[in-house]
Amino acid sequence: MHPFAVAMGGAVGTLLRLLLTTGGGGGGGWDLRISVINVVGAFLLGVLARIPVRPQVRSLLGSGVLGSLTSFSALSIALADATPGYAVALGLLTSIVLGVAAAAVGMWLGRFLTSRAEAA
Template identity: 40%
Template sequence: MRPSPLLVLVVTVGGALGTTGRYAVTHLIGTTHLIPWATLLVNVVGAFLLGLLLERLSRAGPETPARQVVRLGLGTGVLGGFTTYSALALELHDLLAAAEVAAAVAYGVGSVCAGLVACAGGIALGARGDRP
């Protein structure tokens, strides 16, 4: 089954917006010698927002065409473009190539763990909206 041109456009525009946001964060924070803080920040914030978005959408009921546009536009598009696990992999490679093994392990494990905790926090916050 082929995706509709509208959905492809929604993901494309969302991805462009998310990538632009990541670019802005990277240039605002800059780079450091060991830990790439900008990449860590966008990945953790993105994981939180994705958990929040998907939890709220799942609690809203069955997927409708409008919810599909929101899920694909914001989730796959914006947050998919905002987060950058390919940059994480490249930065880990660079740290290992520079023999910064401890920093690479801390950065890699810390990024994944922080992302999981952030996603769980987004899910928990998204679930709170249903409480009286």
């Protein structure tokens, strides 16, 4: 892991999260934007896990940008503030179940793109 790359990526990911979740929506309780960010981030992490990139790039994008953009802590706070049934049904379902599915699709896509690039 490359600490400087993680730190720089973390700053970018945190800024992106702030821009994507500030204003509108929210208002206490579960926020769809948090789950969408987490699912899209899981997909991108899946792709990144299966494509050949330099270790510095993986640290910058994976642990840095996507690690700070997607956040279980943000999900936890939103779910703790929501009605329990609503929180479980929507928050956990979308962020965890869809996140795992998105990561699997991303990993498949990354493998597919890598095999296509190697065949060319």
